[in-house]
Amino acid sequence: MAIRGREILVRQLQNVIAAERNFADLLDTFSKTGNQEDVQEMFAGLSEKARSQCERLETRLEELGGTPSVGKSVMAHAFGFAPSVAQVGHAPEEKNAQHLMMTYAAAAGETAMYEALAAVAAEAGDAETERLARQLQEEEREDHRITWDMLPASALDAFRAVTGQA
Numbered sequence: 001m002a003i004r005g006r007e008i009l010v011r012q013l014q015n016v017i018a019a020e021r022n023f024a025d026l027l028d029t030f031s032k033t034g035n036q037e038d039v040q041e042m043f044a045g046l047s048e049k050a051r052s053q054c055e056r057l058e059t060r061l062e063e064l065g066g067t068p069s070v071g072k073s074v075m076a077h078a079f080g081f082a083p084s085v086a087q088v089g090h091a092p093e094e095k096n097a098q099h100l101m102m103t104y105a106a107a108a109g110e111t112a113m114y115e116a117l118a119a120v121a122a123e124a125g126d127a128e129t130e131r132l133a134r135q136l137q138e139e140e141r142e143d144h145r146i147t148w149d150m151l152p153a154s155a156l157d158a159f160r161a162v163t164g165q166a
Contacts, residue, residue: 006065009129013060017058020110030043030096034096035095039100039154056136093161101151107141107143111137114134114136115133118137
């Protein structure tokens with residue numbers, strides 16, 4: 001792989017790691033809020049999965065001679081909690097459904113993020129990074145499906161609790 005290609009791939013991996021770390025922390029926060037235990041447990045599991053993804057990405061980055069970017073992680077965390085501002089005014093019972101919607105959107109974004117990483121890795125001739133990106137992309141598709149499947153029941157539970165129909 002050419003030096004310039006490696007530099008671009010390292011930078012892309014740093015960006016992906018920063019985003020994934022932020023997502024892991026966000027999921028961990030979600031696992032401690034709301035009142036739907038099944039949703040909270042799912043968020044805790046997804047947080048562990050995201051941390052595993054970070055570890056695998058960091059290992060690959062180190063193999064390429066790079067290190068994670070602290071600055072990118074700080075920025076990702078600063079902007080990553082911005083969607084929570086939209087929850088102002090929602091009842092506590094609605095938190096889990098709101099978090100499921102945010103997670104669903106984030107998993108879709110991460111699926112696309114891994115597509116971009118796979119494309120860059122393929123162009124750079126790095127089959128190992130491309131393989132890892134495809135594997136993580138499949139894991140994100142699974143997260144996307146899991147959150148979608150939980151959303152209707154969570155939203156109904158929230159509606160019933162807020163309206164007193166529970």
